[in-house]
Amino acid sequence: MTFVVTDNCIKCKYTDCVEVCPVDAFHEGPNFLVINPDECIDCTLCEPECPINAIYPEDDVPAGQESFVALNAELAKDWPVITERKDGLADAKDWENKPNKLDELKR
Numbered sequence: 001m002t003f004v005v006t007d008n009c010i011k012c013k014y015t016d017c018v019e020v021c022p023v024d025a026f027h028e029g030p031n032f033l034v035i036n037p038d039e040c041i042d043c044t045l046c047e048p049e050c051p052i053n054a055i056y057p058e059d060d061v062p063a064g065q066e067s068f069v070a071l072n073a074e075l076a077k078d079w080p081v082i083t084e085r086k087d088g089l090a091d092a093k094d095w096e097n098k099p100n101k102l103d104e105l106k107r
Contacts, residue, residue, distance in 0.1 A: 001058050002037035003046060006068045008054035009033055011095035011104050014088040017046040017055060021083070028082035029075060030106035031089060036076035037069075052096050067102075075107070 010032050018026040018033070025039035026046075035046070035055075047055045056062065058069055095101065 001042050002040040002072075003035050003042065003044075003055055004037075004058050004061050004069050004072050005033050005035055006054050006056060006061060006065045007099065007101050008052050008097060009050075010101040011098075012052055012054070012088055012092040014051050014092065015082060015085045016049045016051060018082050019085045020045040020049050024081050024083050025076075026082050027076045027079035029079045032075075032105055033082065034072040034075045034079065037073050038076075078107075 013028075013031055013033055015026075015028075015033065022043060022045070023039050023041050025036045025041075027034050027036060037058075042057075047057070061068060089095075095104075
């Protein structure tokens with residue numbers, strides 16, 4: 001099993017989670033993070049570090065967000081690895097917990 005970054009991360013992109021990842025499974029896009037399922041070792045360290053609860057075990061992804069499992073795998077192939085914490089996006093607070101942000105995802 002792997003962990004998955006879901007909708008709530010879009011337009012927030014907090015990176016508290018990347019520093020605790022022991023295998024560098026996180027990849028960074030313009031306004032979203034993803035987890036590479038081929039690298040994730042299911043250590044559970046990242047999930048509690050996410051300040052907006054955007055990370056879930058693959059088997060517990062919220063209903064309606066199942067497409068994020070494949071999306072994480074797809075985007076991890078193209079986006080660079082991120083291993084150090086950065087500040088969230090400038091307007092992240094405005095986007096926290098807003099639903100249905102997939103249309104806002106920048107590739």
